[in-house]
Every structure is written in C-alpha cells, then in structure tokens.
Amino acid sequence: MIKSFAAAGTLVLAAFVFGASPVAPPNPPLGFTKISWPSDNPYSVEKVALGKLLYFDKRLSADDTISCATCHDPKYGFTDGAPVSTGIRGQKGGRSAPTVINRAWSLAQFWDGRAATLEAQAVGPIANPIEMGTTHVAVVAKLATIEGYKPLFKAAFGDEKVTIDRVAKAIATFERTVVSGNAPYDKWKAGHASAMSPAAMRGYHVFQKAECDSCHEGANFTSNMYSNIGVGIDSANHDLGRYGITKDDADWGAFKTPTLRDVEHTAPYMHDGSMKTLEEVVDYYDKGGTPNKNLDRHIKPRHLRADEKADLIAFMRALSGTGWRGITEPKSFPQ
Helix, strand or coil: CHHHHHHHHHHHHHHHHHCCCCCCCCCCCCCCCCCCCCCCCCCCHHHHHHHHHHHHCHHHCCCCCCCHHHHCEHHHCCECCCCCCECHHHCECCCCCCCCCCHHHCCCECCCCCECCHHHHHHCHHHCCCCCCCCHHHHHHHHHCCHHHHHHHHHHHCCCCCCHHHHHHHHHHHHCCCCEECCHHHHHHCCCCCCCCHHHHHHHHHHHHCCHHHCCCCCCCCCCCEECCCCCCCCCCCCCECHHHHCCHHHCCEEECCCCCCHHHCCCECCCCCECCHHHHHHHHHHCCCCCCCCCCCCCCCCCCHHHHHHHHHHHHCCCCEEHHHCCCCCCCCC
C-alpha cells in the first residue's frame, strides 16, 4: 500500500513538474542542462519515492521531532525562514539553512563545502548532535523495524536491507528532483522579449555592471566557489567558514556562493541569516562589504542609484521559477 502510494505520487509529481516520463530521468527545466546522475547512484522513480518519504520523516531524528524538511521546508523555498536553524531539543545552529533547490547542479555541499557529495550531505545532519541528534547505526536500526519501509527499499535497491548508504542515496536522489527553472529570465533569454519586466531587464544590466556575475554566474547563478564578503567578520568569535575545513589562508572567512535561483523565497540571507531582505543585501554589497584581510577583490563600493538597486532586485525576482513548488509533504508514512 505504502509502496504503491509513494511510487504513484512520484509518477504524478515527475510528470507534472517535468512534463516527461518519470521512467527515464526527468528532463531539465528551461535554462539548464541535464542532471549528471552519479554512476553509483543513478536515477529511479522508486528511489525518488523512498527518498521523499525519508526526507520528510521525523523518525530519522533521535526523538522523532526533526526531519530534513524541518530545516529545508518547501514552504520557505526549501529553507526554514529563520536566521539559524533549530534542531533537536530546541538547540540553535550557527548558520542559516541553505536551500535544497538546484543542488543537483552544485558541487561540494554546506556553506563550508565539507561534504563532497549530496549523498554525504544528506546523512550529515542525522549524526549531528545539534540537528537530528542520533547516529547512523541507530537510525538504520530504527528504519529496519518499520515494516512499511521494507518494500520501498526493495523496490529502490533490489532487497529490503536498510543501510546508511542506501538512506543517503535515496534522499539525495529525491533532492536532485528539487529544481527551479523556466523562470521569466530563462524565457527572456530563450527569445521571449516580454518575459521579463522592463525593470528586470534594466536590472540584468546592473547585475553585470556591478560584477555580481563574477560570483553568481552560469545557469544556476553561482560559481560553486567560496568568497569572503565580510559578513559577520567584525563580530566576536566570528565564523571562519571554509578555512575551518581546509586551514588554507586563502579560505579565511570565505563561504560558498549560494544560488540566486528563487532567492526571493529563501530569506533571510547570508551564512548567518543576518539580512532580512534583498534590499539589505544589495545595500551591503553596494557599500563594499566589511573590510578585512581576505575580502574578495570584487567586493567594493559600487555607488548604485536607488533606481538601479530597485531594478537589480526586480531582476533577482525574475529568477523565480517552477518545479519545486509542486513538492509537498507526504500525507502518510510507512508504518
């Protein structure tokens, strides 16, 4: 019953979102190339069905209160709408939850890039004492006792065995279907002259003039690289970002450049969630960030006019697309 419901739900979702048969990997939205599915974790509709359930299932946490969706909720553009996330027993994290949208086209995961793959990222929070507060061994044992999950694991992987590797692969496969494209910008770029508003078109030129595209580049509007823009660097016990992973001086205070896709839906902004609006973000960049010993060379005062700032924000809003909006929490879970 659960298997049939989950698979059927995924078939409908894939057909609705992508306009393609879900038997094969879904076609990418307008503006993007096809997803490169990992050779050791190829796409299957059964894996998406299982991964979606696991993603929303709070039983993956120690006390059944936190799921992946708690911090990456469709209602908030697959973030949580808070400056920093709240995990098990009300504990606060130190960073803002990045969106899951378009992670299929990303490289290393987390603000500091500590997870090399989406699979590694997917199970990281499970064993984090602040986030989901359990262990990989414990969550595998718990899932193995849930009879309703057995046919789902068998459909996805060939047998009923539950492993943390399979949990990772299923969740990551689902997450790769959380996409955004076919935005007004994509339609405009494809030749539909009226797809973007005049303000957004002007904002596109401001975006280039202000060198925003030096970091927010390509179809997904991110270089997938790390930059020091000075956010929070003047505070006590400031977060050193990527440097904490690499110990490379070039990474001191640097954080991964996030996508601008659907950015209007993923507030608050920056790694610490310190900016509530896009207006605050634009003003911050316009003033040249916060000076420090490793400030990115592209971060400098721009002296934009008020109308240019408004147009720039109109362009960023034109990056809001379709795909992820059709994803909702399952109405029931395996028992």
